[in-house]
Each structure stands twice: as structure tokens, then as C-alpha cells.
Amino acid sequence: MAKSPKISASHEPGGLIVHISGLLPSLSPAEQRVARLVVSDPAAAARRTITDLATAAETSEATVIRFCRSVGMDGYPQLRIRLAAEAARRIEPPDARVVGGDIPPGADLAQIIATIAFNDARAVEETAEQLDPAVCEQVVEAIAGAGRIDIYGAGASGFVASDFQQKLHRIGRIAFYFPDVHTALTSAALLGRGDVAVGISHTGSTSDVIEVLEQARTRGAVTVALTNFPRSPITEVADFVLTTAARETTYRSGATASRLAQLTVVDCLFVGVAARNRSRARKALEATAEAVQSHRVGASRRRA
Amino acid sequence: MAKSPKISASHEPGGLIVHISGLLPSLSPAEQRVARLVVSDPAAAARRTITDLATAAETSEATVIRFCRSVGMDGYPQLRIRLAAEAARRIEPPDARVVGGDIPPGADLAQIIATIAFNDARAVEETAEQLDPAVCEQVVEAIAGAGRIDIYGAGASGFVASDFQQKLHRIGRIAFYFPDVHTALTSAALLGRGDVAVGISHTGSTSDVIEVLEQARTRGAVTVALTNFPRSPITEVADFVLTTAARETTYRSGATASRLAQLTVVDCLFVGVAARNRSRARKALEATAEAVQSHRVGASRRRA
DNA sequence: CGCCCTGTGAAAGTAAGTTTCACCCGTGGC
DNA sequence: GCCACGGGTGAAACTTACTTTCACAGGGCG
Numbered sequence: 078m079a080k081s082p083k084i085s086a087s088h089e090p091g092g093l094i095v096h097i098s099g100l101l102p103s104l105s106p107a108e109q110r111v112a113r114l115v116v117s118d119p120a121a122a123a124r125r126t127i128t129d130l131a132t133a134a135e136t137s138e139a140t141v142i143r144f145c146r147s148v149g150m151d152g153y154p155q156l157r158i159r160l161a162a163e164a165a166r167r168i169e170p171p172d173a174r175v176v177g178g179d180i181p182p183g184a185d186l187a188q189i190i191a192t193i194a195f196n197d198a199r200a201v202e203e204t205a206e207q208l209d210p211a212v213c214e215q216v217v218e219a220i221a222g223a224g225r226i227d228i229y230g231a232g233a234s235g236f237v238a239s240d241f242q243q244k245l246h247r248i249g250r251i252a253f254y255f256p257d258v259h260t261a262l263t264s265a266a267l268l269g270r271g272d273v274a275v276g277i278s279h280t281g282s283t284s285d286v287i288e289v290l291e292q293a294r295t296r297g298a299v300t301v302a303l304t305n306f307p308r309s310p311i312t313e314v315a316d317f318v319l320t321t322a323a324r325e326t327t328y329r330s331g332a333t334a335s336r337l338a339q340l341t342v343v344d345c346l347f348v349g350v351a352a353r354n355r356s357r358a359r360k361a362l363e364a365t366a367e368a369v370q371s372h373r374v375g376a377s378r379r380r381a
Numbered sequence: 382m383a384k385s386p387k388i389s390a391s392h393e394p395g396g397l398i399v400h401i402s403g404l405l406p407s408l409s410p411a412e413q414r415v416a417r418l419v420v421s422d423p424a425a426a427a428r429r430t431i432t433d434l435a436t437a438a439e440t441s442e443a444t445v446i447r448f449c450r451s452v453g454m455d456g457y458p459q460l461r462i463r464l465a466a467e468a469a470r471r472i473e474p475p476d477a478r479v480v481g482g483d484i485p486p487g488a489d490l491a492q493i494i495a496t497i498a499f500n501d502a503r504a505v506e507e508t509a510e511q512l513d514p515a516v517c518e519q520v521v522e523a524i525a526g527a528g529r530i531d532i533y534g535a536g537a538s539g540f541v542a543s544d545f546q547q548k549l550h551r552i553g554r555i556a557f558y559f560p561d562v563h564t565a566l567t568s569a570a571l572l573g574r575g576d577v578a579v580g581i582s583h584t585g586s587t588s589d590v591i592e593v594l595e596q597a598r599t600r601g602a603v604t605v606a607l608t609n610f611p612r613s614p615i616t617e618v619a620d621f622v623l624t625t626a627a628r629e630t631t632y633r634s635g636a637t638a639s640r641l642a643q644l645t646v647v648d649c650l651f652v653g654v655a656a657r658n659r660s661r662a663r664k665a666l667e668a669t670a671e672a673v674q675s676h677r678v679g680a681s682r683r684r685a
Numbered sequence: 686c687g688c689c690c691t692g693t694g695a696a697a698g699t700a701a702g703t704t705t706c707a708c709c710c711g712t713g714g715c
Numbered sequence: 716g717c718c719a720c721g722g723g724t725g726a727a728a729c730t731t732a733c734t735t736t737c738a739c740a741g742g743g744c745g
Contacts, residue, residue: 105692123462127733137694142734153733154461154701158427161462162469186521187514189656190649194509197645198502205498210491217490233547236540240640243537333648336544337641341501344637345494352493409723431702441725446703457702458732686745693740701732709724715717 093163094119097148108144110134115156120164127153193333200334201341203322208342216317217349219299220245223273226252227298229261229289230277233332237303237339238277244347248354258285265289268298275301279321279335281309290314303342305335397467398423399507399626401452407612412448414438419460420628424468431457497637500628504638505645507626512646520621521653523603524549527577530556531602533565533593534581537636541607541643542581548651552658562589569596576602583625583639585613594618607646609639 094116101112111134115122122130131138142153150156220226226245230238235256242254255261268274274293276286281304291314294300302315305323312318321338398420405416415438419426426434435442446457454460524530530549534542539560546558559565572578578597580590585608595618598604606619609627616622625642 107693123466126458126731128731138733139694139735140692143692154430157458158462158465161465162427165466165469185514186518186649186653189652190509190512190514190517193649193652194505194645197509197641197648198505201498201502201505201641205494205502208494210489210494213494214490233544236544240537240540333644333651337501337505337644340637340641340644341498344501345490345497347637348493348497349490411724430700432700442702443704443725444723447723688745689743691740691742694738696735696737698735699733701730703728703730705728706726707724708726709722711722712720714719 092166093148093159100148104144104147107134107136107140108147110136111141111144112148115160119160123157123161123164197334197337200321200323200338204320204338204341205345207320207322208345209319212317212319213345213349216301216319217346217353219273219301219317220250220346221350221353222271223299224251224271225268226250226273226275227261227264227268227293228252228254228275228277229265229286230254231258231283231285233336234277234279234283234286234339237336237343238275240340241275241277241343241347244343245350248347248351250350258289261285261289262292265292265298266296268293268296270297272296272298273301274298275303276311276315277303277339278309278311279305279323279332279339281306281311283311287311287314303339305338396470396507396510397452397463399511399628402628403511403609403611403624403626404452406610408448408451411438411440411444412451414440415445415448416452419464423464427461427465427468501638501641504625504627504642508624508642508645509649511624511626512649513623516621516623517649517653520605520623521650521657523577523605523621524554524579524650525654525657526575527603528555528575529572530554530577530579531565531568531572531597532556532558532579532581533569533590534558535562535587535589537640538581538583538587538590538643541640541647542579544644545579545581545647545651548647549654552651552655554654562593565589565593566596569593569602570600572597572600572602574601576600577605578602579605579607580615580619581607581643582613582615583609583627583636583643585610585615587615591615591618607643609642 097112098116101109101116104112111130114130114134125133127138127141131141134141145151145153145156148156150159226242228238228242230236235254239254239256242252245252253264255264265274272293274290276290278286281302287310290300290302290311294314294316299317300315301317301319302311303319303321304311305321307318307320319342321335321342323335323338401416402420405413405420408416415434418434418438429437431442431445435445438445449455449457449460452460454463530546532542532546534540539558543558543560546556549556557568559568569578576597578594580594582590585606591614594604594606594615598618598620603621604619605621605623606615607623607625608615609625611622611624623646625639625646627639627642
């Protein structure tokens with residue numbers, strides 16, 4: 078009854094390595110040698126061929142196979158991939174990323190990259206988490222049914238505004254973005270019921286944007302604010318408020334996290350609007366995609 | 382040894398899957414079928430034998446081997462264990478989120494938001510993981526020491542280019558961005574040794590950008606490419622190649638993920654450059670921050 | 686003393702992975 | 716329009732890795 082016929086069948090929950098070291102004493106001497114090698118460096122073992130491992134354990138391939146069966150594997154290849162998986166899992170303590178923190182003066186580039194990426198990704202995730210789908214829904218509806226959409230944003234938020242404008246345009250919505258305050262004011266004055274005005278401001282305190290949004294509101298347009306600060310002035314002139322969740326580290330990070338968060342929100346709105354009218358949006362997108370195709374080189378393969 | 386003399390050598394630190402999806406468009410059709418299978422379910426692929434995988438991809442074993450070589454592996458067994466390791470690391474299938482996938486037609490807004498945020502955050506994370514700090518370092522050095530920096534980008538990548546320009550400008554570097562090809566070409570022609578040209582193109586196949594970058598290179602400038610595809614044409618005219626890792630879902634997502642990834646890279650470079658000269662950058666940033674302060678309302682509290 | 690039983694490796698056998706090669710097909714020159 | 720060319724491909728030959736078989740060595744026990 079002893080060992081040859083699969084001992085613990087297929088159930089080694091705690092992890093393969095643990096499992097193996099657990100039944101190490103019940104193995105035959107030659108198998109134990111194999112087991113010790115495997116346990117001491119699973120990753121290395123996974124890289125070896127069966128012959129290689131057998132030699133290292135001073136035994137034959139047959140014994141290695143027997144070992145595989147003893148620990149519940151079908152054969153050597155299976156052991157190998159399980160080992161690789163195991164080894165991969167038991168590494169990487171995600172080191173000391175400074176959550177939302179500053180970047181230490183002596184940091185090398187790899188650290189900087191890790192920190193930035195971590196914060197950026199967090200901003201995106203957290204923004205999505207706290208986004209209110211109900212509000213989004215209403216905004217989407219307003220945009221989808223709008224006669225015209227004006228988008229305002231200054232400085233860094235201007236990029237986002239412009240991006241949003243371009244996106245909406247590509248799916249056939251009539252959208253405008255104005256880099257200039259005066260032009261924007263003029264445009265806002267021409268809005269009316271059934272139109273939508275979107276103001277983007279990270280701080281929520283950019284007077285230009287607030288002013289324009291206010292103008293739009295008095296004209297009867299639905300106003301939407303996108304800001305990081307739920308109680309900032311801009312929210313007072315907005316019918317709907319969408320917030321980002323970027324804990325802007327310091328000025329050093331160039332405010333990219335907030336930008337990413339804004340873009341994510343814009344993307345959600347965009348997809349929401351596009352989803353309202355699948356076929357039309359699809360057609361429009363395909364047409365615009367085709368239009369730029371001619372500016373690509375190497376049409377043969379690298380079409381992506 | 383004829384055709385595939387290791388292109389991107391041995392550096393796919395971020396993760397094999399990411400690496401493969403980046404390479405995907407540069408693969409031959411049959412190899413692409415294999416790649417897609419592997420990317421869509423690495424764990425399953427790791428369990429298959431080469432014949433099995435070949436059959437599933439409707440191709441021959443030979444092609445699978447070719448695929449292995451194309452992505453930098455020695456052979457199939459190596460791919461297998463790497464895949465297993467990879468699959469193990471990326472734990473937990475985060476519920477029904479369609480990783481890199483499309484958004485189902487019937488999805489409600491909450492689902493859409495979750496999917497988008499997930500993919501966006503992933504793009505940022507994976508991009509950071511696969512960024513080569515050594516290359517970044519060199520690029521940072523070049524930019525930090527450059528007499529002048531030209532940044533090129535068309536369409537969506539233009540926003541990123543513009544953002545980069547603005548960032549560099551804010552820390553006192555002489556940087557330009559040209560929305561127009563002809564102006565850009567003119568500018569490139571005026572570059573020389575000690576200058577840096579950065580070309581941004583998600584596909585890496587935007588002829589305008591490639592052309593301009595090439596021009597810059599012949600003039601003796603250091604050329605840097607930022608693209609999602611490590612083997613795209615743009616890499617041929619670049620001294621340094623930085624890649625993003627956005628598995629662009631469909632056109633529906635409006636290519637935001639790739640934008641975010643690009644911005645993250647730009648942010649890293651920016652912070653890297655800024656870190657090179659802390660005090661000067663700090664002073665410049667403070668000065669520019671002050672300059673826009675007057676456009677804020679409610680100065681008392683919301684200083685952020 | 687000899688029997689059986691376990692552990693073992695050599696060798697044979699099978700399956701997996703790899704290389705070679707000829708074919709196809711699209712491209713570009715003549 | 717023809718032909719040479721070269722990349723992409725799979726069939727088949729080949730090599731290596733894995734698995735099984737088998738014979739034998741040693742040790743306990745009747």
C-alpha cells in the first residue's frame with residue numbers, strides 16, 4: 078500500500094512545495110534526493126530537463142518519474158510547469174512603493190517609474206470606484222440627446238477637454254472645444270435648452286472655466302463639471318458633478334495622475350454615449366479609422 | 382538563422398504576455414493565431430503539448446516553434462514554463478471583467494466603467510513593468526543635456542506630445558511640439574548634434590511621424606520613439622525605443638488605454654529629467670504654478 | 686539458505702520537440 | 716506577361732526528452 082500508487086491523489090492545497098516537503102520522509106532515498114533539489118530551488122528545477130535533474134540528484138530518470146508519481150503528478154512535464162508556477166507565485170514582495178507619497182531625492186529611475194505607475198494606476202482605479210453610475214447615466218443621456226456639446230478646460234485640463242471633443246466628434250456628435258476663454262464665452266452664450274456644457278478643472282477653482290460654465294447654465298444648457306474636489310466652486314454652477322480621485326502627489330509628478338483620472342472618466346462617458354447608438358457610432362468610427370489608414374506605412378502586416 | 386535574428390533580444394521584463402501582445406502585429410498570420418491563443422489563456426497553453434497547441438491554432442508544430450523564437454524563447458518547453466509562471470503570478474481572474482476584451486452589448490454603465498477602469502489601470506501598470514529603466518535613463522540623460530527637444534505626434538498621440546512639451550517647458554527645458562507635419566519637418570531639419578527628437582505613435586506606423594523622426598536623425602539629433610509595437614517601422618529610425626503595453630481592446634474604447642500608457646511613460650521621463658536638476662526644476666515649477674494662481678478663485682482654502 | 690519484495694538503473698520504447706526542405710504565393714523587376 | 720525572388724508554411728525526417736519495461740541487487744523473514 079505504501080507509496081507507489083498515488084498517495085494523496087490530486088489534493089495538495091497548501092502549495093506544491095509544502096506538499097512535497099511534507100511527504101519527503103515517506104519517499105525512498107533516491108527520490109528524497111530529487112525532492113530536496115526540487116524544494117531547495119523550484120525555479121531552477123523547472124528549468125531542467127529530466128535527465129539533467131536525474132544527474133544532479135545522482136540517480137536515473139526513472140527515479141525522477143517515480144518521484145513525480147509519488148507526489149501526485151502525472152509525469153515530469155506536469156511537475157515542471159507546476160513548479161514554475163509555484164516559484165513565480167512565491168516571489169516579489171511589492172517593495173516599498175511610496176503610496177501617494179513623494180519621490181525620495183535619492184531615488185533611481187526604476188524606483189521613480191514604479192512609484193509613478195503605482196500612483197497613476199491607483200488614480201484610475203479609485204476614480205472608477207467612486208464614480209456614481211447614476212450620475213454618469215444622466216450625463217450620458219444628456220450628451221446623447223444634446224443638440225450641441227461644448228467642452229471647456231484650461232491648461233492641463235484643456236487636453237482632456239480637447240480629447241473628449243475629438244472622441245465625441247468621431248462618433249458623430251456635435252461637440253466643440255475652445256482653448257480660448259473669450260471664444261468659449263461667446264459659444265456659451267449661444268447655448269440653449271437641450272445643449273450640454275462640460276467644464277473640466279482639476280482644482281475646480283479655475284475661474285475661466287467656472288465663468289463659462291455659469292454662462293452656459295444661465296442660457297439653459299445642462300452643465301456638467303469634472304473635478305477632483307467635490308466641494309470646489311465649480312460644483313456650484315453644475316447640474317451634474319463627476320469627480321476624479323487623484324491624490325496628486327506633489328507638483329513634481331506633473332499632475333499626470335489627475336489627467337489620467339480625467340481621461341478615464343471621459344472614456345467612460347464616451348463609451349456610454351457610443352453604446353447608446355451602437356451601429357451609428359460604429360459606422361462613424363470605422364469611417365474615421367479608414368481616413369487615417371492611408372497615413373500608415375507597411376500596410377501589409379503591421380496593421381494594428 | 383536567416384530571418385529572425387533576435388529582434389528585441391532578451392528583454393521582456395514586464396511580463397511575457399505583455400511582451401507577446403506587443404509583438405503580435407509583427408508576427409506572421411499563422412504565428413498570430415498561436416499568439417492569440419497563448420495570450421488569451423496562458424495557463425491553458427502551458428498545459429498543452431506543442432502538437433496540441435499547433436492543432437488548436439490550426440497550424441503546424443513548426444510554426445509554433447517559430448513563434449517561440451519570435452518572442453525570444455529558446456523553444457517550446459521554455460515558453461511553457463514561462464507561461465506557467467506568468468499565469469501563476471497574475472492571480473485571481475478579476476471576475477467577469479473582460480480583460481482586454483470587448484464590452485458586451487447589453488452592459489450597463491456600471492459594468493462599462495468597471496471594464497474600462499480595469500483595462501486602463503492595467504495598461505498603466507503593465508507599461509511601467511516592461512519599461513526598461515536603462516533605456517529610460519539614457520533618454521532622460523539625452524533630454525536633460527539637450528540643447529533643444531522636438532516632440533512629434535499625430536492625432537491622439539499629438540495630445541501626449543503636446544503634454545510632454547508643456548511639461549518640459551515648465552521645468553525650463555527648450556521643447557517644441559508641432560501639430561503640423563510641414564512645420565515639424567522644417568524644425569527637424571534645423572536640429573543637430575546634442576538635440577533630441579521624440580516621436581510618439583501608438584501604432585509605430587504613422588508615416589508623418591516616422592518621416593520627421595528620420596529627418597531629425599539624419600541631422601544628427603538623438604531620436605527617441607514611443608510606441609506600443611516594438612517592431613514597428615518607427616523603431617527603425619530611433620536610437621532609443623520606449624514601448625507602452627496597451628492591449629487596445631477595440632476601437633470602441635477610443636484608444637484611451639494607449640493614451641494613458643503613453644502619458645505614464647512621458648511622466649516617468651519628465652520626473653526623471655526634473656530629478657536631474659531638483660532645485661532648478663523646482664524653482665521653475667513654482668514660478669509657473671504661481672503664474673496661474675491668479676486664475677483661481679477662493680484662494681483661501683483650495684490651494685491644491 | 687532461499688524466497689519475496691522493494692528500490693534501483695540500464696535499456697528499450699514512445700512521444701514530444703526541432704530541423705530540414707520543398708512548395709506555394711505574392712512582389713517586383715525585366 | 717514572364718520569371719526570379721523571398722517570405723511563410725506544413726510534411727516529413729530527425730533529435731531529444733520522457734516513459735516504460737525489465738533485470739538485478741540487497742535486505743528482511745520464514
